[in-house]
Amino acid sequence: MISYQTDGIEMPAIKKRETTEWIKAVAATYNKRIGEIAYIFCSDEKILEVNRQYLQQPASERIQITKTALEAPA
Numbered sequence: 001m002i003s004y005q006t007d008g009i010e011m012p013a014i015k016k017r018e019t020t021e022w023i024k025a026v027a028a029t030y031n032k033r034i035g036e037i038a039y040i041f042c043s044d045e046k047i048l049e050v051n052r053q054y055l056q057q058p059a060s061e062r063i064q065i066t067k068t069a070l071e072a073p074a
Helices: 016-029 044-055 059-070
Strands: 002-007 037-042
Touching: 002 016, 037 044
Parallel strands: 002 037
Antiparallel strands: none
């Protein structure tokens, strides 16, 4: 499932349905299915805050989070 959310800003004018279908089509070309994907549109200040929190975690935890996010079941 793909969700589109905002945090403190207006939702940009994007074609959600077409974007979702394109992502699914790309995954299918690799014989993969998508898992949970969340697009969160936010201010520069918010993404900086999130990145700083993420970088406070030990490298081993950051690697596991990234690895888990990239592994969608086939």
